[in-house]
Amino acid sequence: MTIQDARTPASDQDQSGPQQRTPGWHKGYVEGSRPDIRVPVRQVHLTNGKDVTLYDTSGPYTDPTIDTDVRRGLPPLRENWIIGRGDTEEYPGRPVRPEDDGIKHTSPRGGGLKNLDAVFPGRPRLPRRGRDGQAVTQLAYARRGEITPEMEYVAIRENVSPEAVREEIAAGRAVLPANVNHPEIEPMIIGKRFLVKVNANIGNSAVTSSIEEEVEKMTWATKWGADTVMDLSTGRNIHTTREWVLRNSPVPIGTVPLYQALEKVDGKAEELTWEIYKDTVIEQAEQGVDYMTVHAGALLPYVPLTARRKTGIVSRGGSIMAAWCLAHHKENFLYTNFEELCEILAAYDVTYSLGDGLRPGSIADANDAAQFAELKTLGELNTIAKRHDVQTMIEGPGHVPMHKIKENIDLQQEICEEAPFYTLGPLTTDVAPAYDHITSGIGAAMIAWWGTAMLCYVTPKEHLGLPNKDDVKTGVITYKIAAHAADLAKGHPGAQEWDDALSDARFEFRWEDQFNLAMDPDTAREFHDETLPAEPAKTAHFCSMCGPKFCSMKISQDIRREHGGDLKADEIEAGMQEKSKEFAASGNRVYLPLAD
Ligand SMILES: C[C@H]1O[C@@H](n2cnc3c(N)ncnc32)[C@H](O)[C@@H]1O
Ligand SMILES: Cc1ncc(COP(=O)(O)O)c(N)n1
Ligand code: SF4
Numbered sequence: 129m130t131i132q133d134a135r136t137p138a139s140d141q142d143q144s145g146p147q148q149r150t151p152g153w154h155k156g157y158v159e160g161s162r163p164d165i166r167v168p169v170r171q172v173h174l175t176n177g178k179d180v181t182l183y184d185t186s187g188p189y190t191d192p193t194i195d196t197d198v199r200r201g202l203p204p205l206r207e208n209w210i211i212g213r214g215d216t217e218e219y220p221g222r223p224v225r226p227e228d229d230g231i232k233h234t235s236p237r238g239g240g241l242k243n244l245d246a247v248f249p250g251r252p253r254l255p256r257r258g259r260d261g262q263a264v265t266q267l268a269y270a271r272r273g274e275i276t277p278e279m280e281y282v283a284i285r286e287n288v289s290p291e292a293v294r295e296e297i298a299a300g301r302a303v304l305p306a307n308v309n310h311p312e313i314e315p316m317i318i319g320k321r322f323l324v325k326v327n328a329n330i331g332n333s334a335v336t337s338s339i340e341e342e343v344e345k346m347t348w349a350t351k352w353g354a355d356t357v358m359d360l361s362t363g364r365n366i367h368t369t370r371e372w373v374l375r376n377s378p379v380p381i382g383t384v385p386l387y388q389a390l391e392k393v394d395g396k397a398e399e400l401t402w403e404i405y406k407d408t409v410i411e412q413a414e415q416g417v418d419y420m421t422v423h424a425g426a427l428l429p430y431v432p433l434t435a436r437r438k439t440g441i442v443s444r445g446g447s448i449m450a451a452w453c454l455a456h457h458k459e460n461f462l463y464t465n466f467e468e469l470c471e472i473l474a475a476y477d478v479t480y481s482l483g484d485g486l487r488p489g490s491i492a493d494a495n496d497a498a499q500f501a502e503l504k505t506l507g508e509l510n511t512i513a514k515r516h517d518v519q520t521m522i523e524g525p526g527h528v529p530m531h532k533i534k535e536n537i538d539l540q541q542e543i544c545e546e547a548p549f550y551t552l553g554p555l556t557t558d559v560a561p562a563y564d565h566i567t568s569g570i571g572a573a574m575i576a577w578w579g580t581a582m583l584c585y586v587t588p589k590e591h592l593g594l595p596n597k598d599d600v601k602t603g604v605i606t607y608k609i610a611a612h613a614a615d616l617a618k619g620h621p622g623a624q625e626w627d628d629a630l631s632d633a634r635f636e637f638r639w640e641d642q643f644n645l646a647m648d649p650d651t652a653r654e655f656h657d658e659t660l661p662a663e664p665a666k667t668a669h670f671c672s673m674c675g676p677k678f679c680s681m682k683i684s685q686d687i688r689r690e691h692g693g694d695l696k697a698d699e700i701e702a703g704m705q706e707k708s709k710e711f712a713a714s715g716n717r718v719y720l721p722l723a724d
């Protein structure tokens with residue numbers, strides 16, 4: 129594997145600003161079968177002269193040779209691949225309306241958008257869709273036996289063959305979310321045979337945040353390793369916020385169109401209609417949303433099953449659809465219009481994320497009748513979506529104690545023909561608000577080990593408020609740990625190399641290498657330097673935990689240096705026998721009496 133170098137002379141590098149580069153690594157690219165397939169990697173340079181190559185989600189922001197500007201947006205990496213297939217056409221598209229941003233002409237809420245001058249100033253572009261409404265999905269291509277540039281790209285990223293990628297997509301065991309209107313993304317794949325992925329949720333609410341803050345959360349999340357980002361905005365400027373996020377995101381973007389549809393009817397669930405919903409889906413598909421949560425499995429007859437729950441319906445989408453179903457006493461319109469929705473998504477290659485609108489919101493409600501009734505319906509919908517060549521993943525819970533987690537993934541895999549499972553945690557206990565990244569990180573690691581393909585992060589603010597930039601980082605790092613722990617347990621090829629490199633650096637007291645290989649190098653360095661900030665401490669054979677005389681790794685190294693070379697296995701065995709006899713002679717006591 130040859131890796132191209134994206135380094136520039138240090139003097140050319142701007143180390144200021146929000147996208148400040150972490151020293152000790154640089155961006156490289158692995159080239160595919162053609163020059164426009166260049167897969168980014170993070171090259172960590174060790175002081176022993178070796179390099180460690182890691183997966184990189186940070187996008188062009190960490191490439192010093194690319195001049196990024198959020199007002200212009202990212203370069204359209206996939207544009208030629210999409211046009212080159214010749215199966216899509218540009219068309220005028222749906223005009224953007226004030227109500228897309230929650231602005232009513234007559235409403236006092238109207239008026240100026242906050243920050244970044246509202247309308248995205250970048251590249252004007254006509255939307256694109258499948259010619260004659262045909263399915264232009266990676267699933268359709270994979271089923272026809274075609275290996276797209278996107279598939280080759282993810283094969284390099286995952287270190288597997290392009291054919292393996294095609295097979296997993298064709299079988300519906302993996303999805304490659306890539307809307308034809310989102311050419312900026314670096315393709316990635318979600319499926320149990322691949323690295324476990326992490327999604328970070330961002331977005332404003334009616335109470336707080338601005339467009340600028342949301343764009344910043346998106347770049348921040350991907351810098352720390354988020355593989356996808358969901359914009360779950362529910363406040364003002366939903367359309368414009370999403371435009372800024374999409375044009376600047378190197379990762380696929382997911383949304384829940386129902387949230388924006390609800391804003392269009394002023395938050396009155398009973399006023400929702402299939403027409404308003406459909407119009408919102410088209411609006412978002414034209415913008416380039418890569419996957420959409422659709423709560424089509426929360427059916428009218430299942431709502432009563434939640435009546436005696438401790439925490440009712442905790443899914444936003446689920447509660448909105450339940451309210452609509454009860455108000456009209458009609459079946460969920462997402463379910464009754466599902467086939468038409470499939471045709472729309474197929475024409476843009478929007479991936480379904482079939483929502484778990486009836487997931488449990490407390491330990492007491494886990495794995496109940498309502499939850500599993502919905503899962504069965506999601507299985508039926510998965511089959512219908514596949515018939516339309518729409519890529520599909522299935523959302524999962526929620527709040528589930530450890531002993532009830534495995535049943536969730538086993539049932540989902542069986543009912544949904546191994547479609548990728550995408551779970552929120554699960555949180556393994558309800559008693560630690562402010563630490564729900566941890567209560568859920570535990571469940572996330574377990575469920576990922578058993579085959580969940582993507583983990584939706586939970587931040588320390590869960591149940592308490594809207595996460596800020598710091599919470600986003602904590603959530604992403606926590607979930608990267610869960611995902612990597614699962615990759616190790618699953619024996620994913622290459623996963624352990626990273627651990628081995630860090631273990632070697634640790635044992636050899638290469639402190640800088642230990643920091644640079646860390647998931648969060650900044651915090652690792654800061655913690656070390658809190659007690660031993662001086663430069664010589666960066667090569668010292670101890671840290672402040674045990675100090676120089678009690679550093680077990682130093683003692684262990686000394687043993688090897690003094691005896692390691694000339695100790696043979698049988699001599700070690702003989703030495704052990706000798707010691708064992710001495711121990712017996714002293715009365716087999718571990719603790720000798722204190723001498724006074
Ligand atoms: C489904 C999950 O989405 C999270 N969620 C909902 N809205 C937002 C937002 N604007 N930002 C971050 N997370 C959000 C909830 O906390 C829940 O855990
Ligand atoms: C993994 C995951 N992420 C996001 C949502 C959408 O949220 P909600 O169901 O509350 O509308 C979900 N259901 N599952
Ligand atoms: S997180 Fe807050 S706003 Fe959302 S469901 Fe819970 S209490 Fe309601």
Ligand SMILES: [Zn+2]
Nearest residue numbers: 442489527591
């Ligand atoms: Zn919860």
